[in-house]
Amino acid sequence: MKATIGKRVWRLGFGVMLGCGAAAVLGVAQASSVAQGKAVFDAQCVACHSMKPGVNGIGPSLYGVYGKPAAHVAGFEFSAALKNAHLVWNKVTLSKFLANPQAVVPGTKMPYLGLASAKKRAEVIAYLENPEAK
Numbered sequence: 001m002k003a004t005i006g007k008r009v010w011r012l013g014f015g016v017m018l019g020c021g022a023a024a025v026l027g028v029a030q031a032s033s034v035a036q037g038k039a040v041f042d043a044q045c046v047a048c049h050s051m052k053p054g055v056n057g058i059g060p061s062l063y064g065v066y067g068k069p070a071a072h073v074a075g076f077e078f079s080a081a082l083k084n085a086h087l088v089w090n091k092v093t094l095s096k097f098l099a100n101p102q103a104v105v106p107g108t109k110m111p112y113l114g115l116a117s118a119k120k121r122a123e124v125i126a127y128l129e130n131p132e133a134k
């Protein structure tokens, strides 16, 4: 009997340990893909987009667009095509749009041919989702 309880306690402890380990690993993985995403952004997007709130350039500020409906950044004149696309920006819609903007939103005025690498798209999307993470 004693032995069984001992085993259970040990299992519980081990489970908690595994759980914490996994959470820590996930945290690190996310932080590093955000950092890589910032690098992708700085190389591919920064010519037209800022990550500062309210700073629009050739393209709208992308601060806070993750999770929001498309074409809603204040003070930016969006194309009719994007306004009428009725998209909400999440991992799936952003990944499709960034792979080939013109194919997903024909007539969008985002003059960008697309980011072919699914890995880089996932990274830059992680950055859009976590703009404050370092």
Ligand code: HEC
Binding pocket: 040, 041, 044, 045, 046, 047, 048, 049, 058, 059, 060, 062, 065, 069, 070, 071, 072, 073, 077, 078, 079, 081, 082, 089, 094, 098, 107, 108, 109, 110, 111, 112, 115, 124
């Ligand atoms: C040459 C300029 C240019 C580049 C480079 C560019 N964009 Fe854009 N982007 C735009 C313009 C212009 C729009 C507005 C499109 C419209 O109104 O149809 C836009 C729109 C967007 C939107 C929609 C915003 C909203 O509020 O609905 C997202 C998201 C976006 N761009 C992400 C990116 C990312 C990420 C990159 C880099 C991988 C990138 N863009 C590269 C010019 C650019």
